[in-house]
Amino acid sequence: xxxxEHAGKPLLKAAGIPVPDGGVAETAADAAAIAGRIxxxxxKAQVPTGKRGKAGxxxxxxxxxxAGRHADxxxxxxxxxxxxxxxxxxxxxxxxxxxxxxVLNDPVTxxxxxxxxxxxxxxxxxxxxxxxxxxxxLAVDVRTGVDADALADLVAHMGDLAPVLADLLAKxxxxxxxxxAELLEINPLAVAEAGGLIALDCKFxxxxxxxxxxxDLAAKGTPDKLTGLEARxxxxxxxxxxxxxxxGVLANGAGLTMTTMDVVRHHGxxxxxxxxxxGEAYTKGTDALRLVLENPNVKSLVINFCGAFARTDVMxxxxxxxxxxxxxxxxxxxxxxxxxxxxAVQMLKDRLGVxxxxxxxxxxxxxxxxxxxxxAAQ
Amino acid sequence: xxxxxxxxxxxxxxxxxxGTFWTERMQEYGTQIVGGVNPKKAGTVHCGxxxxxxxxxxxxxxxGVDxSVLFIPPLGVKAAALDAIGAGAKGVVILTEHVPVQxxxxxxxxxxxxGTKIIGPNTAGGVTPGECFTGFMxxxxxxxxxxxxxxxxxxxxxxxxxxxxxLVQAGxxxxxxxxxxxxxxxxxxxxxxLEALDAFENTDAVVIVGEIGGAMEEDAAxxxxxxxxxxxxxxxxxxxxxxxxxxxxxxxxMGDKGTYQSKRTALEGAGVTVLDTPSHVGAVIKEKMxx
Numbered sequence: 270x271x272x273x274e275h276a277g278k279p280l281l282k283a284a285g286i287p288v289p290d291g292g293v294a295e296t297a298a299d300a301a302a303i304a305g306r307i308x309x310x311x312x313k314a315q316v317p318t319g320k321r322g323k324a325g326x327x328x329x330x331x332x333x334x335x336a337g338r339h340a341d342x343x344x345x346x347x348x349x350x351x352x353x354x355x356x357x358x359x360x361x362x363x364x365x366x367x368x369x370x371x372v373l374n375d376p377v378t379x380x381x382x383x384x385x386x387x388x389x390x391x392x393x394x395x396x397x398x399x400x401x402x403x404x405x406x407l408a409v410d411v412r413t414g415v416d417a418d419a420l421a422d423l424v425a426h427m428g429d430l431a432p433v434l435a436d437l438l439a440k441x442x443x444x445x446x447x448x449x450a451e452l453l454e455i456n457p458l459a460v461a462e463a464g465g466l467i468a469l470d471c472k473f474x475x476x477x478x479x480x481x482x483x484x485d486l487a488a489k490g491t492p493d494k495l496t497g498l499e500a501r502x503x504x505x506x507x508x509x510x511x512x513x514x515x516x517g518v519l520a521n522g523a524g525l526t527m528t529t530m531d532v533v534r535h536h537g538x539x540x541x542x543x544x545x546x547x548g549e550a551y552t553k554g555t556d557a558l559r560l561v562l563e564n565p566n567v568k569s570l571v572i573n574f575c576g577a578f579a580r581t582d583v584m585x586x587x588x589x590x591x592x593x594x595x596x597x598x599x600x601x602x603x604x605x606x607x608x609x610x611x612x613a614v615q616m617l618k619d620r621l622g623v624x625x626x627x628x629x630x631x632x633x634x635x636x637x638x639x640x641x642x643x644x645a646a647q
Numbered sequence: 648x649x650x651x652x653x654x655x656x657x658x659x660x661x662x663x664x665x666g667t668f669w670t671e672r673m674q675e676y677g678t679q680i681v682g683g684v685n686p687k688k689a690g691t692v693h694c695g696x697x698x699x700x701x702x703x704x705x706x707x708x709x710x711g712v713d714x715s716v717l718f719i720p721p722l723g724v725k726a727a728a729l730d731a732i733g734a735g736a737k738g739v740v741i742l743t744e745h746v747p748v749q750x751x752x753x754x755x756x757x758x759x760x761x762g763t764k765i766i767g768p769n770t771a772g773g774v775t776p777g778e779c780f781t782g783f784m785x786x787x788x789x790x791x792x793x794x795x796x797x798x799x800x801x802x803x804x805x806x807x808x809x810x811x812x813x814l815v816q817a818g819x820x821x822x823x824x825x826x827x828x829x830x831x832x833x834x835x836x837x838x839x840x841l842e843a844l845d846a847f848e849n850t851d852a853v854v855i856v857g858e859i860g861g862a863m864e865e866d867a868a869x870x871x872x873x874x875x876x877x878x879x880x881x882x883x884x885x886x887x888x889x890x891x892x893x894x895x896x897x898x899x900x901m902g903d904k905g906t907y908q909s910k911r912t913a914l915e916g917a918g919v920t921v922l923d924t925p926s927h928v929g930a931v932i933k934e935k936m937x938x
Contacts, residue, residue: 547804
């Protein structure tokens with residue numbers, strides 16, 4: 270789960286990392302009021318995406334009036350796919366240097382990794398182009414936490430600043446560990462003219478699998494932007510992603526569902542959605558069919574089951590229950606294999622008068638053709 | 648690691664609904680289950696085997712444990728896996744999805760220190776056809792897991808199952824199916840599984856079932872380049888949009904990271920044939936084995 274800058278910075282502050290004085294505003298008047306209190310400030314769009322500056326979402330203001338005018342322009346602006354609803358108004362911090370610091374989960378070492386670069390204030394790829402050796406990294410044993418000596422070595426090349434940087438990275442690691450972060454990043458980490466290090470930005474991503482033990486924290490995060498249908502899927506505890514095609518996809522397991530989309534595309538069609546009812550959701554066939562049908566773009570449907578944990582007879586029964594009630598007029602093609610398939614095939618024959626196609630390719634191909642025919646007929 | 652019928656297996660969470668159901672299936676198939684764990688039901692017998700307070704206790708009383716399979720909810724996984732590692736298990740199969748990543752990393756660090764192999768999390772398990780299986784795989788379905796000489800590695804249980812079915816329909820059989828799991832951080836990577844299958848008896852060809860996200864397929868390709876066994880791969884998620892988690896926590900493309908094309912290029916560069924659809928697997932393996 271992504272967090273906006275204003276929601277991430279308190280985690281740094283709590284760990285003892287300085288951040289500029291400031292406040293969050295949802296109106297220009299509130300932004301002006303905060304600026305009135307702190308003086309020269311920067312007005313920053315709060316959206317969970319990078320490149321805010323390039324999009325015009327970050328502006329300097331020398332007084333409350335100017336801050337209000339900037340806030341007025343930034344609020345309502347679209348950055349990436351996000352509409353700005355909040356600004357962070359922060360005291361301007363004159364600085365002499367910008368660094369990069371982060372802690373993240375590393376799939377290669379299968380542990381936390383601390384990153385530091387003397388090149389800050391730009392994106393990581395840009396910095397790597399400028400100096401491929403600039404990024405220093407340290408693998409950490411999550412059981413014991415980060416070692417002070419190892420941190421000192423990591424920033425030893427930073428001269429006089431090495432001790433304060435090592436101290437800051439230790440605090441950053443603590444904040445990462447205490448908050449089940451997937452990523453906690455400061456870019457830029459600045460050396461203030463007045464002395465000391467200060468975090469001028471913060472990117473915090475909470476591990477989605479840890480949300481259930483971090484509910485208070487998660488309440489401050491930015492939920493993924495969902496379409497109406499995706500929100501319905503979430504309510505039903507189903508993994509549904511809306512896509513722009515016209516062939517509905519209903520399968521079990523993430524891998525098989527992605528593959529069904531791929532095979533639809535391989536045969537010249539475009540998938541209308543990702544919807545999987547594997548794992549614990551395999552009893553939700555009824556809800557799943559309803560959800561697929563709610564998308565008005567769907568012109569045909571492929572139902573592809575390959576049962577392991579998820580029993581194909583249970584999933585098929587769920588779909589048929591919804592089918593018998595809704596009686597949809599939609600060309601639908603089945604492929605059913607794996608646990609419970611004999612029962613499922615019999616059930617389809619008895620209740621729907623349908624025989625599944627031999628392979629998922631057959632089902633996907635037939636669904637693509639049916640969607641094209643529907644299109645031509647309209 | 649590839650679980651064999653000679654391995655002594657315990658089930659942590661044996662008394663739950665899924666634990667019970669799949670323990671019975673594993674026993675019917677031939678998995679040598681020597682005990683179970685549930686601290687609240689220690690001293691009882693379940694599925695015909697003794698229930699212990701911990702894996703460490705089970706290891707004492709059963710004269711050693713080779714493999715533990717966890718049917719444990721997400722927030723209990725860390726303690727259960729550490730218990731299994733402490734019990735001296737050589738392999739720990741973590742089926743659970745949505746285990747907090749910091750817990751996973753903790754388990755990985757402890758396992759590395761003890762030399763324990765972790766399989767998963769978020770895996771459906773593994774099958775050694777004709778011998779045994781661990782997890783919740785339909786191993787008992789002869790039309791899918793017919794014994795044979797093709798090794799299969801998969802991040803996805805359902806798609807891996809389909810790949811085995813396609814191979815069997817094409818006249819092949821399976822030497823071992825290794826389900827590695829759909830999480831971004833897992834104990835047994837694609838490369839680890841590939842190395843295990845390269846060394847595994849009766850395995851004359853290998854099929855890799857990958858997904859978008861991460862760099863495990865690229866890493867496995869480096870090892871594949873050194874192998875002489877014929878190989879094919881399918882990468883799921885070519886039609887997936889960028890920046891969305893496609894059902895698995897690990898299946899996400901971020902910018903130019905974890906893309907379908909990067910994996911395809913790496914595998915093809917290593918001599919692995921990348922399939923456009925899983926249905927082609929039989930024909931491709933046939934052709935490569937004849938060459």
